[in-house]
Amino acid sequence: MSLPDPPVVVVLGPTATGKSALGLFLAERLGGEIVNADALQVYRGLDIGTAKPTAEERARVPHHLVDVIEPSERFSAGEFARRARAAITGIRARGRRPVVVGGSGLYLRALLEGISPIPPGDHEVRRRLLGRLEGEGLATLHEELRRRDPATAARLLPGDGQRILRALEVVESSGTPLSEWIARRPYGRERLRAVRLGLTLPRALLYDAIERRVARMVERGWVEEVRRLLSRGLSPAAPAFQAIGYRQLARHAVGDWSLERAQEETVGATRRFAKRQQTWFRKEPDILWLDAREVEREPATVIELC
RNA sequence: GGCGACGUAGCCAAGUGGUAAGGCAAGGGUCUGCAAAACCCUCAUUCCCCGGUUCGAAUCCGGGCGUCGCCU
Numbered sequence: 001m002s003l004p005d006p007p008v009v010v011v012l013g014p015t016a017t018g019k020s021a022l023g024l025f026l027a028e029r030l031g032g033e034i035v036n037a038d039a040l041q042v043y044r045g046l047d048i049g050t051a052k053p054t055a056e057e058r059a060r061v062p063h064h065l066v067d068v069i070e071p072s073e074r075f076s077a078g079e080f081a082r083r084a085r086a087a088i089t090g091i092r093a094r095g096r097r098p099v100v101v102g103g104s105g106l107y108l109r110a111l112l113e114g115i116s117p118i119p120p121g122d123h124e125v126r127r128r129l130l131g132r133l134e135g136e137g138l139a140t141l142h143e144e145l146r147r148r149d150p151a152t153a154a155r156l157l158p159g160d161g162q163r164i165l166r167a168l169e170v171v172e173s174s175g176t177p178l179s180e181w182i183a184r185r186p187y188g189r190e191r192l193r194a195v196r197l198g199l200t201l202p203r204a205l206l207y208d209a210i211e212r213r214v215a216r217m218v219e220r221g222w223v224e225e226v227r228r229l230l231s232r233g234l235s236p237a238a239p240a241f242q243a244i245g246y247r248q249l250a251r252h253a254v255g256d257w258s259l260e261r262a263q264e265e266t267v268g269a270t271r272r273f274a275k276r277q278q279t280w281f282r283k284e285p286d287i288l289w290l291d292a293r294e295v296e297r298e299p300a301t302v303i304e305l306c
Numbered sequence: 307g308g309c310g311a312c313g314u315a316g317c318c319a320a321g322u323g324g325u326a327a328g329g330c331a332a333g334g335g336u337c338u339g340c341a342a343a344a345c346c347c348u349c350a351u352u353c354c355c356c357g358g359u360u361c362g363a364a365u366c367c368g369g370g371c372g373u374c375g376c377c378u
Contacts, residue, residue: 009371015342028319037321037340038342039340039342039343040342044378045357048340049342074339075337075338075339076339076341077339077340077341078338078339079339080339081339085334103340103342105341106337106338106339106341106343107341109338110338110339111339113338114337115338115339116338118338122341137319151369154339155336156334156345157345157346158345159344159345159346160336160344160345160346161338161344161345162340162341162343162344162345163337163338163344163345166338166340167337170339178338181338182338185338186338187338239340239343242340242342242343243342244342245342246342247342268330268331268341269342272341273334275332275333275334275341276335276341279335279336280336280337282343286309292342
């Protein structure tokens with residue numbers, strides 16, 4: 001009979017609060033390895049704008065789920081949760097401590113609460129639905145969802161094309177409504193034991209930090225990185241170009257916007273993103289909230305919490 | 307000093323007699339495989355100020371103040 005594994009350490013919170021630095025510190029002190037929970041750091045080639053850990057940092061502490069897919073590939077919360085669980089299992093088998101670091105709320109929930117194992121969607125089905133969206137309109141599709149998955153249709157707003165399409169894709173390709181898949185294994189059924197540390201800053205300070213950080217990224221060659229991606233033939237419509245800043249800087253690269261404009265738009269989008277992250281995490285359970293300024297001064301005090 | 311234009315929310319802005327569009331920003335929220343995505347809600351009892359005309363004024367008239375432009 002062996003002792004139970006110690007809980008996973010999770011460092012979460014809005015962007016620009018120092019999650020990476022704290023994660024690195026904790027991993028070194030606890031004999032841990034880092035599991036990335038950032039939806040964009042998984043992409044190869046997106047380095048500066050995603051604040052990806054440097055080669056030096058990655059040499060100091062092993063990082064998982066960083067640089068694992070091509071910018072042209074689509075990733076997902078389910079895929080993330082599967083890979084992250086596998087990484088955690090591996091880390092524990094090595095007798096080390098998993099330290100999950102990231103700000104992607106859905107990814108964290110999928111990992112920590114367990115996401116329903118829905119069969120992968122079908123490209124053909126999706127193509128057909130997209131065609132019908134253009135031809136028949138969203139209202140018709142929502143109406144159809146009302147017949148095929150009433151519970152999900154009632155839950156979704158009529159304007160929410162992304163989710164209406166997804167729900168239809170699930171019933172159509174699996175024959176079982178999304179609401180049924182969820183009922184079979186809802187959030188919380190496969191909860192991971194974890195200490196959740198949330199870094200936070202007062203809104204005004206957070207917004208200033210974002211502005212400074214974007215400026216620093218541009219100084220470090222963010223524009224050149226975007227140009228490199230585009231000249232490599234990556235489409236501006238690629239999944240990875242959903243990333244904040246990459247989208248805006250691409251418009252500068254093709255001559256639509258001045259650098260100043262692209263940078264301002266990036267700061268604005270990042271601020272709105274940080275606000276959404278705060279909204280999401282606000283209601284997540286069991287988070288120990290820590291003031292980012294205090295953690296930066298005295299990171300050692302955090303160790304006892306783990 | 308004279309003449310002209312303009313003054314509507316934090317910003318941009320529509321409205322020219324019938325009871326304040328819209329966009330951005332901001333704030334709040336939703337979220338089960340695109341999530342740094344997508345979607346939703348809130349946000350001017352009042353239109354620079356004072357007086358007048360009118361049943362009724364952001365809209366018309368007079369005066370004041372301010373901004374900009376041109377002239378001297």
